[in-house]
Amino acid sequence: MPVISVPEAFNEDELYVDLRQVFGQSLFLKCEGFNFAGSIKLKAAAAMVEAAGRDGVLAPGSVLVESSSGNLGVALSIISASKGHPFLCVTDSRCNLSTRRLMEALGSQVHVITKPDAVGGFLAARLDYVRALCAADDRYVWLNQYTNPANWQAHYRTTAPEIARQFPQLDVLFVGAGTTGTLMGCARYFRQWHRPVRVVAVDSAGSVSFGGAPDRRMIPGLGMSVRPPLLDESCVDEVIHVEEVDTIRACHRLARRGFLFGGSTGTVISGAMDWLARHDARELTAVAIAPDLGERYLDTIYQTNWLQDLYGEDVLGPDGLAAGARPPEPGRVPARAFLEIADLRFRELRWRGNQRKSSRPGWPGHQPARAAPPRRTACRGHSPACWPAWCTSTRCR
Numbered sequence: 137m138p139v140i141s142v143p144e145a146f147n148e149d150e151l152y153v154d155l156r157q158v159f160g161q162s163l164f165l166k167c168e169g170f171n172f173a174g175s176i177k178l179k180a181a182a183a184m185v186e187a188a189g190r191d192g193v194l195a196p197g198s199v200l201v202e203s204s205s206g207n208l209g210v211a212l213s214i215i216s217a218s219k220g221h222p223f224l225c226v227t228d229s230r231c232n233l234s235t236r237r238l239m240e241a242l243g244s245q246v247h248v249i250t251k252p253d254a255v256g257g258f259l260a261a262r263l264d265y266v267r268a269l270c271a272a273d274d275r276y277v278w279l280n281q282y283t284n285p286a287n288w289q290a291h292y293r294t295t296a297p298e299i300a301r302q303f304p305q306l307d308v309l310f311v312g313a314g315t316t317g318t319l320m321g322c323a324r325y326f327r328q329w330h331r332p333v334r335v336v337a338v339d340s341a342g343s344v345s346f347g348g349a350p351d352r353r354m355i356p357g358l359g360m361s362v363r364p365p366l367l368d369e370s371c372v373d374e375v376i377h378v379e380e381v382d383t384i385r386a387c388h389r390l391a392r393r394g395f396l397f398g399g400s401t402g403t404v405i406s407g408a409m410d411w412l413a414r415h416d417a418r419e420l421t422a423v424a425i426a427p428d429l430g431e432r433y434l435d436t437i438y439q440t441n442w443l444q445d446l447y448g449e450d451v452l453g454p455d456g457l458a459a460g461a462r463p464p465e466p467g468r469v470p471a472r473a474f475l476e477i478a479d480l481r482f483r484e485l486r487w488r489g490n491q492r493k494s495s496r497p498g499w500p501g502h503q504p505a506r507a508a509p510p511r512r513t514a515c516r517g518h519s520p521a522c523w524p525a526w527c528t529s530t531r532c533r
Contacts, residue, residue, distance in 0.1 A: 142218045143172040144182045149298045152423075155405070158393050161412045163310075163422050165405065166299060169398070169429035173211035176295070176427040180317050181211035183290035184279045185219065193277055199224060201269060201276045203262040205356035206235040207400075207428055208281055213242040224276070226266050228258035230356050232432050257350065257361030281315050283365045291321025299423055300329065308334040308417075310408040310424035312358045312400050313345050313375075316367040318425060323371035334373045338407035341377045348377060354446055355380050355437060357400035357427065376407040381447055384437050387430065388452055391438065398428035399437050 140146050148170035155163045168176035188194045200223045202212055209225035216223035225239055228249040236246050253260035263282075270276045281287050295318060299306065309326065311319045319337055326333040342351030343359030345367060353359050386409070387402035397405075408424045436442050443451045 143214050147171040159409050166425045173214050175207040177207040177211040179290040180287045181215050183286040184284050185215050187286040198277045199275050201278050203266050206231045209239050213239045213244040217242045226262050234432050259361045287317030288320035291318045292325050296322040296325030305421050306333050307420040308422045310336050312404045313337045313339040314358045316364045320366050336374045337372045338376050338404045341379045346375045355399040358403050378403045378407045382406040387437055396430035398430050398433050401426040
């Protein structure tokens with residue numbers, strides 16, 4: 137029975153999911169989200185804070201500051217709370233609301249950048265803010281995950297050896313590319329291993345990390361709007377770029393089988409499945425790294441209205457189902473639609489029952505009868521006349 141005294145001491149590092157039943161291709165998914173930070177970023181955060189303390193950078197009264205799209209901010213919030221250091225996370229408007237609230241619940245401050253830099257996007261704007269903050273007040277200590285060697289060294293010492301122990305005959309490894317800390321740590325480790333391993337970097341379409349043209353990216357995690365300083369392309373055998381629509385479909389396809397993963401994981405899996413489909417992978421041992429879980433994405437990639445507003449009505453495939461999900465049989469109402477209809481019918485019957493009861497003099501809780509609810513349509517905002525339970529607008533739910 138493991139007993140710990142600090143949150144960073146626990147991390148499940150031997151859990152893998154065989155995705156053959158979901159995607160029809162053999163791929164072992166290393167799940168890195170089962171720790172108190174909910175993502176692989178706990179490893180890098182712990183290593184960087186430890187290095188800062190060892191090098192004498194952290195002193196009494198120091199305030200940690202870091203630019204993060206979410207996961208590293210949560211990890212540093214946990215470690216800062218554990219060690220008693222104040223922490224300021226500089227993020228941007230793409231960061232999930234639940235992630236920001238989680239950091240604040242852990243005692244951290246969160247500053248949200250709302251205006252992207254004209255050239256470097258939100259990341260450049262975040263970095264400019266952090267630099268200005270550190271220049272104005274020497275109490276702030278910037279760990280700088282983008283250049284800190286402790287970032288990739290954490291995965292060289294932990295993540296890569298964990299995979300090597302479980303898969304001594306590993307042939308190909310798929311790793312998502314953000315700051316490229318995980319990618320570089322794993323790639324450098326397997327370059328020195330006893331057998332050749334093909335390391336495939338998976339990046340988001342619209343990222344400039346590997347020289348691509350910049351474009352809009354709405355899912356935080358992977359991808360960069362400036363070239364990552366830690367990246368050494370000579371350690372990478374191949375690069376795959378994944379469209380965000382494919383990321384979303386991979387996430388929903390997994391969710392249909394009970395696996396709720398985050399956007400970064402969906403990107404890695406989509407890229408890995410594309411690569412395996414184009415190669416003769418029947419005899420290959422393939423592993424992909426899942427950086428995070430899906431709870432923090434419930435308001436974004438798992439929210440139908442958010443998806444359709446950004447990516448169109450067909451983002452999830454026909455009938456609103458995830459791509460690859462089993463379609464309903466002809467003549468049958470899809471389960472989701474059936475449940476919505478049943479819920480509406482239940483609400484209607486309950487309302488009518490309350491109306492009958494409230495019209496009886498002397499009945500407990502007697503009150504004047506209310507007007508009938510409006511038909512199930514979308515109003516134009518928080519209208520005083522709107523009945524939220526019957527309105528299709530997400531703004532009234």
